[in-house]
Amino acid sequence: MxxxxxxxxxxxxxxxxxxxxxxxxxxxxxxxxxxxxxxxxxxxxxxxxxxxxxxxxxxxxxxxxxxxxxxxxxxxxxxxxxxxxxxNLGRLADINIDGTKLVAQSGARIIDVSQKALSHSLTGLEFACGIPGSVGGALFMNAGAYGGEIKDVLESAIVVDTKGNLLHLAADDLDLEYRSSNIPDKGYIVLEARFSMKPGTYEDIKAVMDDLTFKRESKQPLEYPSCGSVFKRPPGYFAGKLIQDSKLQGKQIGGAQVSLKHAGFIINLDGASATEYINLIHFVQDTVKAKFGVSLEREVKIIGEDPVE
Structure with a gap:
């Protein structure tokens, strides 16, 4: 033990x-x-x-x-x-360009990877310019935004398995689907990702990224701590719209609040505990289920132990 x-x-x-x-x-x-x-x-x-x-x-x-x-x-x-x-793999953060291939270590921020692609006039990662996660996390959940996702550009990855072995895997080996992969089930630790990009025009790529950045900053409560979008998009619906229509914007449990700016976000407004934050997630799920019959599935991962009473 x-x-x-x-x-x-x-x-x-x-x-x-x-x-x-x-x-x-x-x-x-x-x-x-x-x-x-x-x-x-x-x-x-x-x-x-x-x-x-x-x-x-x-x-x-x-x-x-x-x-x-x-x-x-x-x-x-x-x-x-x-x-x-x-x-925490934050010290593994190198990003390198080899022709139209971009190789990034897992601790690099995916935002920084998209900026590196822009600086070399490579297109394909514009959608990632506002995603706050790391490269490893982006592969873990096949991160996406504004119609793009990691599976569109990922060529291969280097991972460590549960026995400590180093594996070189093709993108297809990771079973990338909407906001999911087999990485958690396999227990892989992503160390490096290789992206296949296409040559583009710097001005065009930057224009797309500037537009997406404006949309993100104007609609999302980035001024408060949060985990980003809490729920996956349920088939045929939008999570934020369901929460909004349930009149839950502004709902608070302790220091956690359903954002007034974007209903799909729960913010740490005022020194929330994790327990308060999680309880608010459950409250939102229960309310939407009761009102619309739709089950909201969490996109955010919850780990760790409950506090000792």
Whole structure:
């Protein structure tokens, strides 16, 4: 059984990476877009693929729980935090261009990847110019916006499997569908993505990105912490419209509020707890189901433990 704050584990993790890349009892609200979440026993930020493999193998050998955090954008961490090792790949953030191919490490922001494509007049990732997640997270959920999605441009990926093996996979191997992939089921950790782009005109690409940025900034409550769009689009409906028609905009539970600007967003208005935020999600789901008979499925992932009473 894993012992919380085990000194032996702490030393092993520091030896794999470096002392500055391992933190004990780190509050995860510091690392999530919602500004929610309790403590991680060990918060680790590796700098190489080999370090990621070694950490996975350590977790297997020592039977330590293991969680990949991503960059915390499409995620709610519960108030009780996360036991064991929490991995953040934010230090793996290189982006490189090879002709019409763009290779990005998983910790790079997908927004930055779209900007890199623009700087080389490559088209295909304009839709991603406002998506707040990392490359790894974008593959994890086949992120998309404004009619585009990752599966449209992804060629291949490098991942680590649950045994710590490095795998080179084609895009088809990831079963990318609407807001989903097989990455969570397989337990893959994405390390790198290779995108197939097309030559374009800088001015045309920038015009599209500027237009999408304006639409996003004018319609979304970006001035408050949130997890972005909370719910998937139900077949034949729009989640935001259903919530709006349920008269739920402005509804609050504690410090969490259904946004007045965009009904599909729940914001951390005033020091919300994760429990309040999650309870508001459930309230919205129950209300829409009762009023319209439509089940709203969460797009956001909820992880971690409930707080100890």
């Amino acid at each position: 894993f012992v919380i704050n085990d000194h032996h584990t702490f030393e092993q993790l520091k030896n794999i990476t470096s002392p500055e890349n391992v933190m004990k009892d780190e509050y995860l609200y510091k690392h999530t877009y919602t500004r929610l979440g309790g403590k991680a026993d060990f918060y680790v930020t590796p700098e190489t693929y080999e370090q990621v493999q070694a950490i996975v193998k350590l977790s297997i050998k020592e039977n330590i729980p293991f969680t990949l955090l991503g960059n915390g954008s499409n995620l709610i961490v519960k108030d009780g935090g996360i036991r064991g090792i929490v991995l």
